[in-house]
Amino acid sequence: MNEISDAQATEAVETLIRYIEKIDGELREGLDRSPQRVIESYKEIYSGYADDAEEILSATFNSEGYDGIVLLKDVEFHSMCEHHLQPFSGKAHIAYIPVDKIVGISKLARLLDMHSKRLQNQERMTESIVEDLQRVIDPLGCAAVIEAQHGCMRCRGVSKQNAVMVTSSMRGAFFDKSQARSELMQLINK
Numbered sequence: 001m002n003e004i005s006d007a008q009a010t011e012a013v014e015t016l017i018r019y020i021e022k023i024d025g026e027l028r029e030g031l032d033r034s035p036q037r038v039i040e041s042y043k044e045i046y047s048g049y050a051d052d053a054e055e056i057l058s059a060t061f062n063s064e065g066y067d068g069i070v071l072l073k074d075v076e077f078h079s080m081c082e083h084h085l086q087p088f089s090g091k092a093h094i095a096y097i098p099v100d101k102i103v104g105i106s107k108l109a110r111l112l113d114m115h116s117k118r119l120q121n122q123e124r125m126t127e128s129i130v131e132d133l134q135r136v137i138d139p140l141g142c143a144a145v146i147e148a149q150h151g152c153m154r155c156r157g158v159s160k161q162n163a164v165m166v167t168s169s170m171r172g173a174f175f176d177k178s179q180a181r182s183e184l185m186q187l188i189n190k
């Protein structure tokens with residue numbers, strides 16, 4: 001299949017707007033440029049498809065003997081739920097225990113962005129981040145904990161405004177050793 005063009009995608013959004021407003025003619029003022037704006041915004045919202053974990057995590061440094069937990073916490077993100085195309089957002093905590101090499105700390109945030117700027121479900125996003133860390137930097141342990149509020153739950157369905165969904169994925173030492181895991185949770189909750 002050919003890739004869908006910007007013009008085709010813009011037309012699809014226009015159809016959706018006609019469907020919502022129950023019209024079949026020209027879009028009214030205020031909406032007439034919206035299809036283009038939506039597609040333009042998609043380029044940013046879904047920019048994660050263009051990125052690659054190997055590339056993001058490629059620049060590593062010598063850990064100089066540091067073998068404790070490296071944690072980047074409270075990193076905000078915005079993503080889109082694949083079931084309803086509604087936003088979900090919150091914060092992520094990403095950690096690893098280095099063996100010989102460490103990654104630039106901003107790279108963990110970029111890895112999060114790569115996964116969040118795609119159509120997602122929170123469970124897979126959590127798992128994917130940990131999988132990438134495991135595969136590319138092969139640490140002693142790695143973990144991701146994500147807390148998020150889902151637009152599809154706030155605006156529709158059960159309409160729960162304050163429910164926070166928490167997911168976590170632990171590998172290596174964080175999975176095997178309860179001491180490493182409880183130290184991590186203490187650092188996250190501090």
Ligand code: ZN
Pocket residue numbers: 081082083084085086150152153
């Ligand atoms: Zn949803």
